[in-house]
Amino acid sequence: MQETIGTLIIIIGVVFVAIGVIGIYRFDNFYARALVSSKVDTVGYLTLMIGVMIKNGFSFFSLKVFVILVITMIINPLITHSMVRSAHISGYKIGKE
Template sequence: MQQIIGHIIIGIGLLFLAFGILGIFRFSNFYARILVASKIDTVAFLTILAGVIVRQGWSAFSLRVVLILVIMLLINPLITHIITRSAYLSGYKVKKED
């Protein structure tokens, strides 16, 4: 029962991830792409790792997965921020989507 719930949560995470990839190819503006893609990726990462935690139950394995989750939550906004800042300070203009 526990394993089936975990599998359902992992499946929902894969669905989020597929929408993120769709967003990368759909928009023609760089800023729209980075806003859509990185963020859907955050949600998908949270959901898939939560699914693995539910599947494994309370053990040393789950504690390590929680550690990976905390590290990812700390560094993911930094990566998005520094890529966008690099593009903005290099003079890439925000255009309307055409």
């Protein structure tokens, strides 16, 4: 029972990640791509890790996965902010202000 629920949640996470990868081929300029891919990718990542934690139950393995989850949740938006700020200051502008 526990294994089935865990696998189901992992599959939901993979679907989120797949939508994010479709998003980086769908749009025409960098800012739209960064917006879509970063948000959806972070959500898929967290969902997949929660699925792995449920599958393994309450153990040392789940604790390590939880530490990775917390680190990722903090760092992933930070990277996207840094990239988009770099593009904006360097002068990549689309259309009118």
